[in-house]
Amino acid sequence: MMEEEEFEFAEDLEAILHLTPEVQQAIEQVFPSQDPLDRADFNAVEYINTLFPTEQSLSNIDDVVSKIRLKIRRLDDNIRTVVRGQTNVGQDGRQALEEAQVAIQQLFGKIKDIKDKAEKSEQMVKEITRDIKQLDHAKRHLTTSITTLNHLHMLAGGVDSLEAMTRKRQYGEVANLLQGVVNVLEHFYKYMGITQIRQLSERVKAAQSELGTQILADFDEAFPSQGSKRPGGPSNVLRDACLVANVLDPRIKQEIIKKFIRQHLSEYLVLFQENQDAAWLDKIDRRYAWIKRQLVDYEEKYGRMFPEEWCMTERIAVEFCHISRVELAKVMRTRAREIEVKLLLFAIQRTTNFEGLLAKRFTGGTLTDDVGNEKEEDLAKVIFSMLTEPKKPKPADNPFHGIISKCFEPHLYVYIESQDKNLGELINRFVADFRAQGPPKAGTEEGGAVLPSCADLFVYYKKCMVQCSQLSTGEPMIALTTIFQKFLREYAWKILSGNLPKSTSNSGGLTISSLLKEKEAPEAAKFTVDELCLICSILSTAEYCLATTQQLEEKLKEKVDKLLVERINLTGEMDTFSTVISNSIQLLVQDLDAACDPALTAMSKMPWQSVEHVGDQSPYVTSIIMHIKQNVPIIRDNLASTRKYFTQFCIKFTNAFIPKFINHLFRCKPVSMVGAEQLLLDTHSLKTVLLDLPSIGSQVLRKAPASYTKIVVKGMTRAEMILKVVMAPHEPPVVFVDNYIKLLADGNPETFQKILDMKGLKRSEQSSMLELFRQRLPTPPSGADGPSLSFSTPTPEQESSRIRKLEKLIKKRL
Secondary structure, rough: OHHHHHHHHHHHHHHHHHOOHHHHHHHHHOEEEEEEHOOOEEOOOOOOHHHHHHHHHHHHHHHHHHHHHHHHHHHHHHHHHHHHOOOOHHHHHHHHHHHHHHHHHHHHHHHHHHHHOOOOOOOOHHHHHHHHHHHHHHHHHHHHHHHHHHHHHHHHHHHHHHHHHHHHHHHHHHHHHHHHHHHHHHHHHHHHOHHHHHHHHHHHHHHHHHHHHHHHHHHHHOOOOOOOOOOOOOOHHHHHHHHHHOOHHHHHHHHHHHHHHHHHHHHHHOOOOOOHHHHHHHHHHHHHHHHHHHHHHHHHHHOOOOOOOHOHHHHHHHHHHHHHHHHHHHHHHHHHHHHHHHHHHHHHHHHHHHHHHHHHOOOOOOOOOOOOOOHHHHHHHHHHHHOOOOOOOOOOOOOOOOOOOHHHHHOOOEEEEHHHHHHHHHHHHHHHHHHHHHOOOOOOOOOOOOOOHHHHHHHHHHHHHHHHHHHHOOHHHHHHHHHHHHHHHHHHHHHHHHOOOOOOOOOOOOOOHHHHHHOOOOOOOOHHHHHHHHHHHHHHHHHHHHHHHHHHHHHHHHHHHHHHHOOOOHHHHHHHHHHHHHHHHHHHHHHHHHHHHHHHHHHHHHHHHHHHOOOOOOOOOHHHHHHHHHHHHHHHHHOOOOOOHHHHHHHHHHHHHHHHHHHHHHHOOOOOOOHHHHHHHHHHHHHHHOOOHHHOOOOOOOOHHHHHHHHHHHHHHHHHHHHHHHHHOOHHHHHHHHHHHHHHHHOOHHHHHHHHHOOOHHHOOOOOOHHHHHHHHOOOOOOOOOOOOOOOEEEEOHHHHHHHHHHHHHHOOO
16 A cells, blocks of 8 residues: 555656756756756666666665665755745845835936936027027028129129120120120029019020121121122131130021131132033142142131131031032032043042041041031932941041042942953953963972962952052942952963863773883873973962962951941852862872773783782882872972872872772682782782872971871771682681671672682682671671671781781792
């Protein structure tokens, strides 16, 4: 019963002392402890097992119990002390709270006293400063009133003085006074509702209007529209009137400038009327000489009359340019049939020189002004056509560029037609000179060099381009580009392609008997040495034309307007020169290839089955090497300036010769073992020559390009592998077929058929071999269209080593 009561008490105590996780965590933070008894998840069983892990440890149970009881007593003492210490806590707390409340009441009373005193102080300050603010406002209003009265007095007096001085034409005093009156009047804009102020403003406006009318009348009197200038020259009155005009409405100033310039240039319109002899282009210098004299005369007589910021000298020159452009356009339109190229270029040159002189003398700041630029009604159509044309960017260093010379643009077709005619004559002269002088001779400086006519053509092109760009950067440049394109094509056709030697069939050739007898004078190549030099010269010229045409296109795009750049395209002409280069290389390849044909034909007709021993290289090899040594050095020396095209020639010749050589190998049937060995030796000799082809016959040995070497090694190695298969015994058949597949890696039955023909097998044997060949072919990968092999062929170094071993073997037999 006691045990049950203790158990129930423990359960109740556990329920009472159960704390939430937050409280437990707070206790652990305030009173950290490592004692297992202090843990919230304390387990008595685990704790006892920790104290007594084994049965032997139970021998100390009495000591452990004693320690626990001692710890319990200490805990009880601590709890008792704490409980007794908390007996008077409630009473002390209530006493402290009462003391705090009393202190707060005292503090609140003091704050209220301070607030009351502050309000009284503020009221006192307001009463003190009220009078000061009133005095400040009074002072401000008084100052404003005095200032306004002073302005009003100045305005009233100024208006009276202005009206009096206007009647007396005292423009010197009016200029300064008017500006002051206008400035003072600005202060009264907000008082315009007052009648007196509005009346003063109206009087100022009336005075300004009267001054404008009066000044214009004075200028009309001094410089009448009809008649000569006043002989006494400018007066101080007019000079001061210009100062007044600066203050008046800008239209007054514009009207003065327009009338003065019109009167100043009236003589020019009379002297150079459309029906006057001096108006034509051949006397265009007189126009510019006249304006130079007029500008000097103006500086001497009227330079000080107009303010410097009016730029009257520049305005007169600009208006002269506008009038001249329109008048020249009229006279050229009327007498268009009389315009010749030399006359047009003369007028343009003189005009551009004058525009350059203006750029040195003036800044061009008045070009954007509208003052004095109005034209007469009968010129409206001309001006409209000019304004609707695409605007052309003027060079930054000459703002006057085109201000007059623009009128010549509609007539530049005369210049374009002249250049068309001149270039046609130039091409015809090139053709005649080529026929008269003949093609470049071998061994001379002209052999293989660029034709001099090419340089002459592009020098003339450059001259025309620069000249035309000075005249116009618009449509005339496009027309000139079209002319350039036309004659670039004609040069390519008539001078280059038209003079390429024509390849003719060669009926002669090396016969079998001549090869067997090893004659030292075989037939020469189809083209003579001079013809080879001519082809190389045409190739070099075409290469020069190609590069120069590209530069010409870039220069034309720099000269022409940005809006027209896309219309400059010389790609077709560059393609034409590329075609000439390709045709020239093809002619050289065909010539050397055709020279080797008789020797290859003789090789295929030799009785290779009856060859009894292996000797030196065969006569046909000697013939091929001789032709190569004859042609290649000539071609290389004449293409020294265009090395890349010589490399192309070598590659194209190799690509043409090696397949032809392999085809002739297949025609050599039947071939004995000794015959195959001789052919293998010949093949190696040709391979060595082809590898040295780029530098053959040269004193300077250069390594052949890697791309070229790769082509030669790949092609001639195949020829060597064919002969090795022919040399191999066909018994047993399986070994022969596997050897073929390993060496050639060719799954084409036709090639295997040709190998069997070279070996001289009977048809019955060939059928079984072909059937076995088809069976032994490896299965092609999925997706492949037909039989294909991917066996790796021996490297060129390995094959070269095998060839050397074969040569040693042949020498031993000999």
